[in-house]
Amino acid sequence: MLCFDVDGETTALSEDPALASRLTTMSQCEYGPNVGVPRLLGLLDHLQVPATFFVPSYIAEQHPRMMEAIVSRGHEVGAHGHLHEKLAHLTPNEERSILEKSTGILERITGKRPVGFRAPWFEINPGTTDLLAAHGFLYNASLMGDDVPYMHPNGLIEIPGQWMLEDWEQFAFNAEPAWGSLPENCAKVFDLWWREFEAMHDFGCCFVLTLHPWLSGRPSRVRLLEELLTKAHARGNVWFARGHEIAEYVRDHPEARREVNFDHPASKP
Numbered sequence: 001m002l003c004f005d006v007d008g009e010t011t012a013l014s015e016d017p018a019l020a021s022r023l024t025t026m027s028q029c030e031y032g033p034n035v036g037v038p039r040l041l042g043l044l045d046h047l048q049v050p051a052t053f054f055v056p057s058y059i060a061e062q063h064p065r066m067m068e069a070i071v072s073r074g075h076e077v078g079a080h081g082h083l084h085e086k087l088a089h090l091t092p093n094e095e096r097s098i099l100e101k102s103t104g105i106l107e108r109i110t111g112k113r114p115v116g117f118r119a120p121w122f123e124i125n126p127g128t129t130d131l132l133a134a135h136g137f138l139y140n141a142s143l144m145g146d147d148v149p150y151m152h153p154n155g156l157i158e159i160p161g162q163w164m165l166e167d168w169e170q171f172a173f174n175a176e177p178a179w180g181s182l183p184e185n186c187a188k189v190f191d192l193w194w195r196e197f198e199a200m201h202d203f204g205c206c207f208v209l210t211l212h213p214w215l216s217g218r219p220s221r222v223r224l225l226e227e228l229l230t231k232a233h234a235r236g237n238v239w240f241a242r243g244h245e246i247a248e249y250v251r252d253h254p255e256a257r258r259e260v261n262f263d264h265p266a267s268k269p
């Protein structure tokens with residue numbers, strides 16, 4: 001599952017609205033929707049790989065042409081807050097109203113109600129999965145407790161991720177405010193991700209890669225992704241799928257869930 005978290009300007013604005021006047025910081029964030037997404041869409045077209053784009057609804061409103069380009073290619077759009085709000089800082093009422101607002105905006109812009117949710121910063125609250133299920137969501141892609149998808153007691157599917165398969169830790173850097181550390185060499189990141197891919201392939205896992213277009217839309221990193229996807233495709237026996245397809249599969253195939261299957265292939269070396 002290839003995920004693009006298109007945080008754009010909310011990367012800065014959710015931290016501090018006053019950063020709106022820090023034009024270099026803002027321009028780095030805008031690089032994502034304006035340059036990174038078109039370039040990454042070109043790569044996905046070229047390789048014929050589907051992806052899931054988690055978009056804060058504020059960004060969807062600011063970049064209508066980007067949304068049109070994502071939707072017209074058949075990629076999935078999932079919910080990711082309005083202004084990329086950290087859920088831990090919200091009351092249950094605020095969390096519900098932001099979820100309703102953001103799904104309403106995405107539905108109006110894309111013509112489809114989102115069924116997938118990725119929490120900003122991956123962090124959810126104790127009530128989040130019930131809130132998502134009550135609002136008709138099919139899946140959450142925010143927890144990290146497994147490497148195959150599973151079902152919550154309320155029927156919501158979880159597609160777990162992990163920090164190792166995230167580009168922020170590898171590539172993010174901003175001087176002030178200080179974000180990230182030193183941008184990593186693509187060759188080292190390729191090695192990190194490919195080793196995990198190969199091992200996950202052997203174990204029968206769900207490889208969930210999470211990329212931010214302002215980081216992974218830079219030229220050498222698009223090449224890195226091209227190389228990774230090409231090599232993964234050549235490995236064979238790989239399903240490149242959107243989040244909702246994975247969730248529908250897990251919902252309809254109880255034997256694919258680890259909690260009802262102690263002989264799950266992902267447990268066997």
Ligand SMILES: [Zn+2]
Binds near residue numbers: 005080084119120
């Ligand atoms: Zn995000």
